[in-house]
Amino acid sequence: MRYTNEQLALAANTVRCLCADMVEKAKSGHPGAPMGLADLAVSLWLNHLEFDPKDPQWEGRDRFVLSGGHGSTLEYALLHLAGVKGAEMDQCQSFRQLGSRCAGHPERGVMPGVEVTTGPLGQGIAMGVGLALAARMANRTNRTWIFCGDGDMEEGISHEACSFAGNLGLDRLVLVYDSNGITIEGSTALSMKDDARKRFESYGWKVLACDGHDYDQIARAYKRAMKVEGAPVLIIATTTIGLGAPNKKGTAGVHGAPLGEDELKATKSALGFDPEKSFYVPQEVYAMFAARAAVCRRLRNRWLKEDHPAYGGTALAGDLLKALPAFDPAKPVATRAACGTVMNALAKVYPSLVGGSADLEPSNKTALKEYGWLAAGDFTGRNIHFGIRELAMSAIVNGITAYGSWRAFGATFFVFSDYCKPAMRLAALMKLPSIWVFSHDSFYVGEDGPTHEPVEQMAMLRAMPNVAVFRPADANETGYCWVEMLKNTNGPSCILTTRQNLPILEGTSADGVAKGAYIVFGTDVDPEVLFLASGSEVGICLDAAKKLAEEGRRVRVVSMPCWELFEKQPLAYRESVIPSTCRRRVIAEAGVSFGWERYAGDISSTRYLTLDRYGESGPYKTLAQHFGFTAENVLAKARELL
Numbered sequence: 001m002r003y004t005n006e007q008l009a010l011a012a013n014t015v016r017c018l019c020a021d022m023v024e025k026a027k028s029g030h031p032g033a034p035m036g037l038a039d040l041a042v043s044l045w046l047n048h049l050e051f052d053p054k055d056p057q058w059e060g061r062d063r064f065v066l067s068g069g070h071g072s073t074l075e076y077a078l079l080h081l082a083g084v085k086g087a088e089m090d091q092c093q094s095f096r097q098l099g100s101r102c103a104g105h106p107e108r109g110v111m112p113g114v115e116v117t118t119g120p121l122g123q124g125i126a127m128g129v130g131l132a133l134a135a136r137m138a139n140r141t142n143r144t145w146i147f148c149g150d151g152d153m154e155e156g157i158s159h160e161a162c163s164f165a166g167n168l169g170l171d172r173l174v175l176v177y178d179s180n181g182i183t184i185e186g187s188t189a190l191s192m193k194d195d196a197r198k199r200f201e202s203y204g205w206k207v208l209a210c211d212g213h214d215y216d217q218i219a220r221a222y223k224r225a226m227k228v229e230g231a232p233v234l235i236i237a238t239t240t241i242g243l244g245a246p247n248k249k250g251t252a253g254v255h256g257a258p259l260g261e262d263e264l265k266a267t268k269s270a271l272g273f274d275p276e277k278s279f280y281v282p283q284e285v286y287a288m289f290a291a292r293a294a295v296c297r298r299l300r301n302r303w304l305k306e307d308h309p310a311y312g313g314t315a316l317a318g319d320l321l322k323a324l325p326a327f328d329p330a331k332p333v334a335t336r337a338a339c340g341t342v343m344n345a346l347a348k349v350y351p352s353l354v355g356g357s358a359d360l361e362p363s364n365k366t367a368l369k370e371y372g373w374l375a376a377g378d379f380t381g382r383n384i385h386f387g388i389r390e391l392a393m394s395a396i397v398n399g400i401t402a403y404g405s406w407r408a409f410g411a412t413f414f415v416f417s418d419y420c421k422p423a424m425r426l427a428a429l430m431k432l433p434s435i436w437v438f439s440h441d442s443f444y445v446g447e448d449g450p451t452h453e454p455v456e457q458m459a460m461l462r463a464m465p466n467v468a469v470f471r472p473a474d475a476n477e478t479g480y481c482w483v484e485m486l487k488n489t490n491g492p493s494c495i496l497t498t499r500q501n502l503p504i505l506e507g508t509s510a511d512g513v514a515k516g517a518y519i520v521f522g523t524d525v526d527p528e529v530l531f532l533a534s535g536s537e538v539g540i541c542l543d544a545a546k547k548l549a550e551e552g553r554r555v556r557v558v559s560m561p562c563w564e565l566f567e568k569q570p571l572a573y574r575e576s577v578i579p580s581t582c583r584r585r586v587i588a589e590a591g592v593s594f595g596w597e598r599y600a601g602d603i604s605s606t607r608y609l610t611l612d613r614y615g616e617s618g619p620y621k622t623l624a625q626h627f628g629f630t631a632e633n634v635l636a637k638a639r640e641l642l
Contacts, residue, residue: 001291003046005215007284011046011081012038013271014285016244018080019073020267021278022095022102024258029096029104032241032254033071033149036180036212040237043218044145044176045078046292048226052300053082053293056113059404060142060303063115063131067124067148068178069105070256074147076102079113081281081289086112093279108402108430116402117430120422122155124148125175126392127426129161130399130408132173132232136379137354138311138405141172143226149178150188153196160392165232166203167387169376173232174225175205178212180241186252200234212237230377244271312352312405317487321510323349324479332501335535336439338475339497340365342482343437347371347382350486354400355409355435356384358393363499364411364439390416394423394436401427401434407486413445414438414496415454417461427492428466435485436494441471441535442590442611443627444500449617458496458591466491468564471589472513473520473538474505477561480513484565498536500620505539508559516565517577521545522556529584529638531557532599537588537609543631544586544638553642556582560599584641588634607637 003011015038023029045051050062066075073095079087086101091111094100101111105119115131118124125148132144152158165173177196181188197207206228210217218237225233242254245267259267265275273280315323325345327333347353347368357364361383372381386393393410400408412420417438427434443453461469468488470481478497485493505520512518521542529548531541538559545555558577560566566574583601586609587593593610600606609628616623624630 001295003288007288008039008042008046008215010282011042011285011288013244013273014281015042015074015077016271017268017273018077018092018279018281020259020264022073022076022092024261024264025093025278026096027258029073029258030070030256031073031259032182033068033178034074034077035245035254036239036241036243037071037074037147037178038243039213039215040147040176040178040218040239041074041078043215044222045082046288047219048222049145050142050296050299051082052296053084054297055300056084058300060140060300060308062142063128063144065115065118065124065128065131065144065146066106067118067128067146067152068121069118069124072102072104072106075106075114076111079111081285083290083293084113089279116399117426120426121151122157123395123423123426125152125158126161126395127399127402128175129165129170129173130396131403132165132170133168133379133396134400134403134406135172136170137374139309143172143174146175147178148175150180150183150192153177153194154192157391157395160389161396162200162205163203164387164389164392164396166200166205167376168374169204169230170232171229174235175232176235176237178239179236180239182241182250182252182255184252184255196234196236204231206231206233207236208233209236212239213243246270312407314352314407314486315349317483319349320346320483320486324483327475327504329504332503333475334498334501335472335475335478336363336365336497336499338478339437339439339495340367342479344369346482346486350407352405352407353409354382354384354406355397355411356386357411358386358390358416359388360412363413364437366409366411366437386410390419391423394420395426397434398423398427398430398432401432402430407433407435409435409437411437411439413440413452414457415440415452417454417457417494421460424467424492424494425464428464431466431491433489434492436492437497438494439497440499441496442498443615443623444498444536444590444620446620446623447617450614453615454591455611455614456592456594458589459594461494462563462595468493468562469496470494470562471496471535472561473535473559474502474508476504476508477513477559480508480510481561483510484514484562496535500536502536503539505542512559513561514565515569515573516562516567517558517560519577520557520559522549523554526554527556527579527582528554529586529641530578530582531555531586531588531634531638532560532578533557533588534560535589537590537629540629540631540634541586541588544635547635548638586634586637586641590629605641607640609634609637
């Protein structure tokens with residue numbers, strides 16, 4: 001159905017008033033961007049976006065991402081007008097209030113129709129790239145539409161993600177840039193003079209431009225964008241922030257504060273609305289969105305009748321365990337190498353596993369060797385060259401996972417998890433089961449020195465709610481950890497692997513790893529001293545404990561590959577593994593001690609072998625002696641307690 005410019009203007013002005021009303025009632029929010037984007041938004045939603053409000057999860061739908069999540073009222077207004085269940089007017093009227101689906105920023109899983117949680121600027125662009133990539137990998141024809149603003153463009157992640165997308169020739173991706181020239185502090189000229197056209201053309205994008213308030217120009221830009229093949233598209237839309245507000249439009253004052261009662265009334269009057277009415281929607285506007293919904297319903301029904309081969313898929317936990325490789329107990333192996341072996345074995349029974357590394361695959365060992373690599377115009381592989389772009393990689397992984405057909409992973413050195421953390425946090429908020437593989441997990445990196453030796457990163461990741469952190473003690477635990485990560489579908493997981501070889505340990509257990517911590521050696525009752533460790537330190541604790549056991553001491557070694565799983569176990573199990581009656585404890589982990597106090601005994605009866613300082617440069621065996629990470633030192637600490 002073709003709408004006149006007058007009809008589109010009525011719909012856009014309705015959106016402007018709705019958004020301004022939401023912010024005014026909440027006494028909090030950002031009216032400027034939604035009011036400036038209203039013309040672009042209604043033109044897209046009423047004429048081009050293939051989205052069925054009655055089935056927001058329809059696989060064949062277009063994906064819409066509002067990267068500038070501070071403008072959330074725009075998305076809520078559109079979802080309400082479209083008739084999405086959960087976006088009723090009472091939800092809009094309770095914007096930013098406790099319990100409302102209309103949260104301060106759009107949240108996946110809270111408001112139906114929100115594809116990904118946005119707000120941290122730039123991440124919506126990168127997740128949108130992931131959504132578009134997932135669609136191309138699944139051989140789907142839907143489009144991904146992203147609305148972004150100046151703030152998104154300034155954040156470095158936008159450079160990483162858009163360079164990546166251009167290199168792949170990632171088509172069916174359209175980025176609509178709300179170029180209004182205003183940020184919180186004032187004009188963008190204060191801090192930015194980029195030429196967006198030249199920048200994106202250098203990435204390999206097709207660049208279009210339009211007046212973001214001229215419906216004919218907008219229509220031409222959208223139609224041209226939809227015809228582009230072999231490249232993503234940027235539409236630079238020149239707009240006025242807060243358009244419709246007579247005194248505040250075009251100013252920083254309309255960016256992040258309510259219009260105020262007088263300005264809101266003046267705005268409604270200027271737009272032809274009754275200034276005394278709030279949250280008013282003309283029936284003609286509802287009818288326009290209902291007509292578009294009917295068109296999209298027919299598109300959805302037709303799509304469901306067509307043959308669309310399934311992509312991805314999962315395996316049962318039992319199948320995953322059966323698929324794990326066997327490791328020679330006589331041959332020590334670095335868990336980074338074991339991780340690669342495990343991933344390749346599991347990829348055969350878990351066809352949705354896809355991902356790649358931030359230019360570190362030869363070190364991370366994460367290539368799925370039988371499944372090919374993505375390249376420009378060829379999206380048939382399961383391996384991705386992300387380039388040296390950890391933050392964009394992580395957000396793209398979230399987008400791929402959010403699409404629904406794939407389970408995506410990203411890989412880098414553990415110390416660079418600092419660059420991944422913002423996207424990991426959003427995955428945790430969204431309960432997305434994205435996976436991160438972090439190799440070179442401690443000071444054993446050695447010669448690279450302290451810049452590459454992670455110390456505080458384990459504590460950082462463990463402090464994040466809803467993130468499962470796995471640090472396996474040997475090759476077999478590595479496999480068991482991977483099974484648990486693939487079983488975890490309610491949040492992100494990460495695995496930390498070693499550069500150095502580790503012995504294959506006796507007593508490791510798939511069931512024990514599934515519980516997060518378990519007894520790997522020693523007495524079942526009344527131990528005199530407990531050794532608590534993760535990763536590479538489990539082995540040296542075992543060596544020390546065995547010497548004490550030979551002397552007749554009652555000892556126990558507990559491997560703790562995943563605190564988060566352990567904390568979910570019943571109290572009785574946790575007490576059976578770490579009995580409160582045994583206060584003498586030795587805690588060993590090649591990172592800071594922060595966080596381990598929860599598992600400590602009394603201060604006087606606990607000894608730590610941790611690294612509460614930065615590392616050094618040198619051969620890793622020399623550093624192990626230097627920092628005391630030896631079985632002899634562990635034994636000495638235990639003897640102090642005994």
